[in-house]
Amino acid sequence: MTVETIDTLIIGAGQAGIAMSEHLSKTGIPHLVLERNRIAERWRSERWDSLVANGPAWHDRFPTRTFDDIAPEAFAGKDSIVSYLETHARENGSPVRCGVEVTSLSRKPDGSGFTVETSQGVFEARNVVSATGPFQKPVFPAFIPASSGVIQIHSSAYRNPAQLPDGGVIVIGAGSSGVQIADELARAGRKVYLAVGPHNRPPRSYRGKDFVWWLGALGLWDVKAHDPALEHVTIAVSGARGGHTVDFRDLAAHGITLVGRAQSYENGVLHFADDLAKNIAMGDADYLSVLDSADAHIAREGLDFPEEPEARIIGPEPDCVKNPVLDLDLAEAGVTSIIWATGYTLDYGWLKLDVMDERGRPSHHRGVSAVPGFYFLGLPWLSRRASPFIWGVWHDAKYLAEHIAARQD
Known part of the structure; x- marks a missing residue:
């Protein structure tokens, strides 16, 4: 040999x-x-x-x-x-x-x-x-059996809306991949449900600087220790369509039904946790904390950056957050596909x-x-x-x- x-x-x-x-x-x-x-x-x-x-x-x-x-x-x-x-x-x-x-x-x-x-x-x-x-290795939870008749793929196998059979789609996972895939499907005319868990949703830009610039200015790129409490917290940020801040209210306004974390499946019904409002609120708090840190940095360094008060406007909760769907009969809802945007191991x-x-x-x-x-x-x-x-x-x-x-x- x-x-x-x-x-x-x-x-x-x-x-x-x-x-x-x-x-x-x-x-x-x-x-x-x-x-x-x-x-x-x-x-x-x-x-x-x-x-x-x-x-x-x-x-x-x-x-x-x-x-x-x-x-x-x-x-x-x-x-x-x-x-x-x-x-x-x-x-x-x-x-x-x-x-x-x-x-x-x-x-x-x-x-x-x-x-x-x-x-x-x-x-x-x-x-x-x-x-x-x-x-x-894609993480692909297996609590929905193949016998459900619903097509299930990981986000790594998703390519475009035409790849999926006609019908509604559930996207599970609201990090960058899940949010962008759900948005693309909704814009293609699909009925979309997006399961939203704990997440951070930073501003795409603030006061003239991109989010990645702020991470550097605030020393956050160099943070060395990962907080174990945040291990399962995803980041919802997007460069799609020229880059924009992810706001789940906007997604709901475009027809996406937001739901909580997917918990279990039984007899054709997918059950969601009653945590959607809490997850949205925590994401909003994270968003505002970035603005607070940026404002403090600008004041401390005496920087002449443009004011952006409109960035702090948080819109009202959409109806799907105030009255969340906790149980969804997949056949009755016309759901034919599930995309697991649940990360990797x-x-x-x-x-x-x-x-x-x-x-x-x-x-x-x-x-x-x-x-x-x-x-x-x-x-x-x-x-x-x-x-x-x-x-x-x-x-x-x-x-x-x-x-x-x-x-x-």
């Missing part, structure tokens, strides 16, 4: 793997990037057709490269992001090998590195960076190292695991809030490249 040897192996050629390759190239460390499909595959095949980034192009990018095809204030579509990452990899000379799936990774018996088994042979490496990102079944904590999650400090030479990259809160985003992962990759270089020395 032929064994290929490389100093550093990167698993995954998404934004994390491409950023890692750039920094390793700068330090002169020989490396190889293995990708089971194509560069930026999840952007290609696991996103809906009209998806755009949730931050403007001046922000959602690597510091070393701008977008060539869109204005800085615009929001890049998924095809632009794929092209951006492909171009970056090509011009940086990233050694990407596509069509190679990693099936097992274990430590060499002498502790000098790692043995990596793949669909295309065996590799040995002194260092390995797992850059597989956070979107690994991690999948490291191929990883044969003792690098997980008691909850089965990666154990590391800023991506450096307890096993010398093994690293994680691209995960939420790897080092701070910015870690899973395109510009944030670039900085984490720089830190890991420096750590690897120090090991070489």
Whole structure:
């Protein structure tokens, strides 16, 4: 059996793997990037057709490269992001090998590195960076049986309204994906129910600056500790249609029926929690808290930003919030499809190292695991809030490249 040897192996050629390759190239460390499909595959095949980034192009990018095809204030579509990452990899000379799936990774018996088994042979490496990102395995609750007769798909499999059979749609999950998919379906003339759980809904912009700018100005991109109480709180923000603040009242005004969290299913009836008004109110409170923090920052720094009092106007509750639907007979309501916008979980079944904590999650400090030479990259809160985003992962990759270089020395 032929064994290929490389100093550093990167698993995954998404934004994390491409950023890692750039920094390793700068330090002169020989490396190889293995990708089971194509560069930026999840952007290609696991996103809906009209998806755009949730931050403007001046922000959602690597510091070393701008977008060539869109204005800085615009929001890049998924095809632009794929092209951006492909171009970056090509011009940086990233050694990407596509069509190679990693099936097992274990430590060499002498502790000098790692043995990596793949669909295309065996590799040995002194260092390995797992850059597989956070979107690994779709979370798909199974309490609605297939015998219900309703089509059920995860948001990663949704493409456009024409993909679904005629009839009403329930979108479960009101983070960025769920909100944007529900809005698109409603604008296409579908009857839509949107299940809304706990969420944050920041302003798209305030007093002349985009939300992502405010995160930087307020130091929130650099927050290092994730509050466990907010683990299941999603963020509802959108770059669709030129970017706008998500307001669930607007969605209701466009015909979407808001409901609480989906709880259970029995005899053709889907039951929702009586928590819709509370979830909407908490989202409003979060929204206003961002405005308060921004106003305080402007006053403290003596900035001459335009006033925007209308941003604080919160409209009345729509009827679907005041009189929530708690039980929905799917057949009677004409519902034929359910889209689960319920996020992802991690999948490291191929990883044969003792690098997980008691909850089965990666154990590391800023991506450096307890096993010398093994690293994680691209995960939420790897080092701070910015870690899973395109510009944030670039900085984490720089830190890991420096750590690897120090090991070489």
